[in-house]
Amino acid sequence: MIDRVASWMRAAERVVVLTGAGISAESGVPVFRGAGGLWRQFRPEQLATPEAFRRQPELVWAWYLWRRARIAEVQPNAGHLAIARWQQQRAGVSLLTQNVDGLHARAGSVQAIELHGSVWRVRCAAGCGFSTQDEPTGAPRTSFACACGGGLRPDVVWFGEPLDAIDAAIARVEEAGVLVVVGTSAVVYPVAALPRIAQRRGARIVEVNVEETALTTVADAVLRGPAAEVLPALASAS
Ligand code: BJW
Ligand code: ZN
Numbered sequence: 001m002i003d004r005v006a007s008w009m010r011a012a013e014r015v016v017v018l019t020g021a022g023i024s025a026e027s028g029v030p031v032f033r034g035a036g037g038l039w040r041q042f043r044p045e046q047l048a049t050p051e052a053f054r055r056q057p058e059l060v061w062a063w064y065l066w067r068r069a070r071i072a073e074v075q076p077n078a079g080h081l082a083i084a085r086w087q088q089q090r091a092g093v094s095l096l097t098q099n100v101d102g103l104h105a106r107a108g109s110v111q112a113i114e115l116h117g118s119v120w121r122v123r124c125a126a127g128c129g130f131s132t133q134d135e136p137t138g139a140p141r142t143s144f145a146c147a148c149g150g151g152l153r154p155d156v157v158w159f160g161e162p163l164d165a166i167d168a169a170i171a172r173v174e175e176a177g178v179l180v181v182v183g184t185s186a187v188v189y190p191v192a193a194l195p196r197i198a199q200r201r202g203a204r205i206v207e208v209n210v211e212e213t214a215l216t217t218v219a220d221a222v223l224r225g226p227a228a229e230v231l232p233a234l235a236s237a238s
Contacts, residue, residue: 002230005178005221006237008204012177014092017083018194019227022183022209024103026228028074033185034211038067049159053125057144057151064154065140068119071101072136079182079227080107082235096169098184098191100156102136113165113172115191117156126150166190173198180234182208183227186215195219208234 009015021031030038042063046052053060084107086093095112097104100119104112122141124130128148134141144152157163169191173179179198186192195205195215207219208230216222223230 001221001223002234002237005180005204005206005223006234008178008206008221009180009234009238012092012204014094014172014175015086015178015180016172016176016198016203017086017093017095017180017182018173018184018191019083019095019097019099019104019182020184020186021099023079023227024074024077024099024101025183026079026226027077027103029071029101029103031183033187048156050161053153053158057153061144061154064119064156068134068136069140071103071119074103076103076107077228079231080104080109082231084108086235094172096172096191096194098188100154106136113169115157115163115165115169117154119154119156121155122152123155124148124150125153131155163190169194170197173203174201176201176203178206179203180206180208181215181219182231184209184213184215186213 025031030036032038047060047063080103083095087109095104095109097112097114098116100116102118102120120134122132124146126148128146128150130146146152173194176198179195181195195218199205204220205218206221207215208223208227210226
């Protein structure tokens with residue numbers, strides 16, 4: 001199967017890689033759903049919504065600062081690195097990620113579209129337009145007030161909020177010959193719709209995941225296994 005997928009990738013003018021939390025699992029970043037998932041300890045509607053932030057900004061910020069601290073102490077893995085190398089070695093490989101951890105950039109990927117934002121970016125919740133980027137190597141953030149008098153929030157996409165980059169992502173997958181979907185449960189929309197959009201335009205859909213997902217029956221090929229093993233193997237085969 002891996003050789004078949006590798007030959008599709010060689011033949012494709014444009015390859016798009018779409019990643020989810022599973023690609024960072026082997027770096028030690030907890031996924032959202034399933035065993036060890038972040039949502040097991042915290043209900044999403046408690047923390048990842050604009051309402052939760054309005055009600056309890058301190059609690060929501062504490063969750064993000066805890067996640068930042070975990071992310072800051074881990075490293076990109078062989079899966080992130082394989083994608084970055086593809087982008088450097090051949091033209092036409094673009095990366096869409098649902099992840100907010102910034103590990104693709106740390107692995108050397110360029111111009112990843114971060115569909116759900118980044119835990120390292122902060123913006124004004126009152127909408128004055130202020131935005132800034134914190135560094136994983138810096139001291140933990142202690143100020144949550146904007147100069148305009150409003151509060152600062154993590155620049156991530158919560159449930160019920162629009163994805164600024166979704167049109168750009170749709171345009172990318174519509175041009176793809178192959179869409180490699182890595183480590184996502186494929187249940188959160190609108191990102192979960194991207195594989196079908198790509199397939200309608202003729203792309204081959206490849207799933208890389210340790211488990212069966214909502215995408216498995218749609219995929220043209222399924223590579224079962226951890227991303228940090230499957231992606232380097234696919235890279236050597238292609
Ligand atoms: C491995 C592995 C290894 C493990 N190797 N694999 C009812 C029906 C349909 C839709 C809706 C509905 N009700 C509401 C909606 C819409 C809603 C939605 O989709 N909800 C569903 C959950 C029901 N979507 C939204 O609200 C979105 N916005 C929207 O629709 O706006 C409309 C609008 C338009 C115009 C104006 C205004 C509004 C926004 C969604 C935002 C999602 N945000 C989060 C949080 C981001 C910030 C943060 O991180 O705190 O994004 S939720 C969370 O889920 C996060 C993730 O990016 C996202 C996806 O999760 P992911 O990556 O798939 O992770 P997991 O844990 O689910 O899966 C991990 C996978 O890895 C598993 O498959 C494992 O097997 C695998 N794995 N180890 C390979 N080593
Ligand atoms: Zn402000």
